[in-house]
Amino acid sequence: MHNTALDDLKIDHLPRTLREIAVERLRGAIIAGRFPSGARLVERTLCDQLGVSRSVVREAIRYLEAEGLVENAPRSGPVVATLDWGQAEQIYNIRLLLETQAAADCARKADAAAKAALRDALQALDEAFRASEPQRLYDATTHFYEVIFTVAGHDVAWEIVQRLNGRISRLRALTLASTDRHVSGQARMTRICEAILDSDPERAASAVHDHLTEAAEIARRLLGNDARPEDKSR
Amino acid sequence: MHNTALDDLKIDHLPRTLREIAVERLRGAIIAGRFPSGARLVERTLCDQLGVSRSVVREAIRYLEAEGLVENAPRSGPVVATLDWGQAEQIYNIRLLLETQAAADCARKADAAAKAALRDALQALDEAFRASEPQRLYDATTHFYEVIFTVAGHDVAWEIVQRLNGRISRLRALTLASTDRHVSGQARMTRICEAILDSDPERAASAVHDHLTEAAEIARRLLGNDARPEDKSR
DNA sequence: GTGCTAATCTTGGTATGCCATAAGATGGTC
């Protein structure tokens, strides 16, 4: 698969400093649900688990705190941020705005190379759907959207969406895993992709709209059903 | 139980940590332009200036880094984030989406109390316009929008907008100070306010749209004129 | 005089130590 010049421009030094690695690990662990919502993040414990010093852990926590993934209770230290449906709903609404716009602009701007990249991403998504590996599906979905935002030239919006996704990551994992999602998700993604390949902004936006509305609805049911989604015990 | 009344009793000012103060000071200094774009943020110097240890400074920088106000160059340390027109344009576009939506929802939801608060905010804005005090105008404008977002129930979006505003703060100060802005800004704000008071979502959204489009245009001219607004000297 | 090397200095990254406080345990008193 020939990679377009889109995403390979980053000569970025792979996670160099311990701090960056720590941020990624922690974020990954929180997003993956290894630390439940409300769980305390005890610095010294994390030091042991990560094998780094407290300085590193503390700075990583500050970073995640600014990202909204961690909250700092005044005197009891950092805890994993909790999420209620009110916030989740807002987040889905914001994603709706940003993603429909991105899809439309992507459809407007996509050239041949961009379309090839999108096709590749959809292909990977298809495989992940079939493989039924949650993590791979999650990653492939993320990458699919990354291509859309990148082609649209919406770097900043992508940054925001990623951050928001972090905050609803557990919900997102649940919606992706949801059974009805399995059948319709693939079809919807394909619809988005086709609209972009046809350079049809309206249809692309509308496809994203439907897709996200459905995801939000599933999330609402999930969060609404078990009123207390997670336990705050440590 | 009068839960709502009790919620306001939060006195979270007491456990004010040095770190929080440092973050606020630094952010304020960057937004106010005391540190120009691209300026290096030398830890030990900041330690002296703030009178705190490196731990505090470093954690504050990590926080601002996640906020996008500070960038960390691989080996030369943190610098104040720079802004090119491409990013600024994206930011204005995102604000456009979020703020029109917020204004519309605000117009839908505003009750008598909310409308009174909005009127007060506009009043303060008027006075600030007349007083020609840049800082006061900046604050009053921010507060005006805060009311709109709060009434609309868009906390999360407001958080995002504030963060984005931080990144274009210098541009924003310039557009607010711009002379043509002086005459039309007030009128536009009034138009936004009136539409909301009339509970007219479409007109509110359209008023915000015009307002922001104009601001973006002014910003583009300002940033376009002196092609390289700031020096990245290092 | 020029070019190369080495020492130093600057700066950031990492580790550790000390202190204040809050929560839990323990023991004494009524």
Next chain:
DNA sequence: GACCATCTTATGGCATACCAAGATTAGCAC
């Protein structure tokens, strides 16, 4: 037996010490 005071410990906030790497400058050799 219950309640209160005190002690202990767990934990976070803050400061400092040490180390590695890059830049700058000085000195030496040619």
